[in-house]
Amino acid sequence: MRKLAHLLAVAEAQSFRKACDVVHLSQPALFRSVQSLEDDLGIRLLERKYGRVELTRHSVPIVEKARRLIEEARAFEEAVRRVKGLEEGDIRIGFGPFASATVLPSVMKEVIGNHPGLHVAIEITHSKLLVEHLKNGRLDIAIGDSRSVFEEDDISMIKLPKQEISLVARREHALFKNQAITFDALRAHSLGAPTLPSDLISQFAQVGVAHWPTVTCDDLKVLLQLASETDLIIMVPKLVARQALTDALSLVALDLPFDQFAYPCIITSTNYVPGPAGSLVIQLIERELMP
Numbered sequence: 001m002r003k004l005a006h007l008l009a010v011a012e013a014q015s016f017r018k019a020c021d022v023v024h025l026s027q028p029a030l031f032r033s034v035q036s037l038e039d040d041l042g043i044r045l046l047e048r049k050y051g052r053v054e055l056t057r058h059s060v061p062i063v064e065k066a067r068r069l070i071e072e073a074r075a076f077e078e079a080v081r082r083v084k085g086l087e088e089g090d091i092r093i094g095f096g097p098f099a100s101a102t103v104l105p106s107v108m109k110e111v112i113g114n115h116p117g118l119h120v121a122i123e124i125t126h127s128k129l130l131v132e133h134l135k136n137g138r139l140d141i142a143i144g145d146s147r148s149v150f151e152e153d154d155i156s157m158i159k160l161p162k163q164e165i166s167l168v169a170r171r172e173h174a175l176f177k178n179q180a181i182t183f184d185a186l187r188a189h190s191l192g193a194p195t196l197p198s199d200l201i202s203q204f205a206q207v208g209v210a211h212w213p214t215v216t217c218d219d220l221k222v223l224l225q226l227a228s229e230t231d232l233i234i235m236v237p238k239l240v241a242r243q244a245l246t247d248a249l250s251l252v253a254l255d256l257p258f259d260q261f262a263y264p265c266i267i268t269s270t271n272y273v274p275g276p277a278g279s280l281v282i283q284l285i286e287r288e289l290m291p
Helices: 002-013 016-023 027-041 059-088 097-114 127-135 198-206 220-229 238-244 276-289
Strands: 046-049 052-055 090-095 119-124 141-145 155-159 163-170 191-193 233-237 249-252 264-269
Touching: 002 016, 002 027, 002 046, 002 052, 002 059, 016 027, 052 059, 090 097, 090 127, 090 276, 097 119, 097 141, 097 220, 097 233, 097 238, 097 276, 127 141, 127 155, 127 264, 141 276, 163 220, 163 238, 191 220, 220 233, 220 238, 220 249, 233 238, 238 249, 264 276
Parallel strands: 090 119, 090 141, 191 233
Antiparallel strands: 046 052, 141 264, 155 264, 163 233, 163 249
8 A cells, every 4th residue: 555655646746756745755765666566566657758757558547546545545544533532532511501401411322322432521501601611621512502602702603593482480370370471470570590691681681670580590400390399480491491391380471572592502612623522422412403
């Protein structure tokens, strides 16, 4: 294979001197390698014409075959590298509240189940802190809310479909005793939510609920439990709410005077180049959340 690579380098450069820089050999050593290949095959592969090195009519198909063999060998080496990276590598992933309640279990089940030798560190926190941990190198990949990412953060984003937000309360909540639920009736109650982006907090203030949220918790399972056992109304993505609805919980049907969507995205630092494990995680997250 090495001799074929030397022949291909000379054929593409049309010069022994230029090919030396490609294969990192001296000109005499490169010449001897090609001559040895000619001896092995019993045919002349190259000839000099007007200061250039050209292929003979016999060597054209041989060079094309050599090119395919070398490309296949490189692809094989890359496949081995990627498999080895998945079996022996490591990856640090951050999940925001929405991602931890939805894609984390299925993505990690597939990653860990198929690649038990891979070292995985999982962090669950809000998007602003995820961005900080990406910037300081504590995380490789995170799934957070795009509203917490700013241009000066040196962060790359893969935007995912936006997710509708729902309000959830226990079925016996006093709010449901009204025939028609109004926002005025709603804002008299306490609201629980994960850590929210600053622009949404500003919208709360503009519509007279600057005290919201009264309870902040980035574990959505805890918020759902609190909603089922107390009069706390919680704000969570509808995908999470639908998965968690029981006889004890109900959706609060109401058009809200602020943004009713979350904007999930995959975020990495701009200088992060995904390895085999990182590429796999990104692919699985996109598969879970892309339509």
